Amino acid sequence: MFKKIFGKSCAICGKKTRETTVYLNERDETVHVCFQCVPQAERKALRRKPR
Numbered sequence: 001m002f003k004k005i006f007g008k009s010c011a012i013c014g015k016k017t018r019e020t021t022v023y024l025n026e027r028d029e030t031v032h033v034c035f036q037c038v039p040q041a042e043r044k045a046l047r048r049k050p051r
């Protein structure tokens with residue numbers, strides 16, 4: 001799950017990125033979304049996880 005501190009994969013496009021926004025999906029699982037895919041995450045009704 002957390003193999004590396006850096007290089008999380010975006011849950012939507014699958015690219016590795018250091019700058020991710022953490023969301024919770026419908027199953028309350030943590031997913032990382034890169035800044036490019038944030039609008040898509042919002043459309044999929046993912047909830048932004050409070051830090």
Ligand SMILES: [Zn+2]
Pocket residue numbers: 010011012013014015033034035036037
């Ligand atoms: Zn992405």
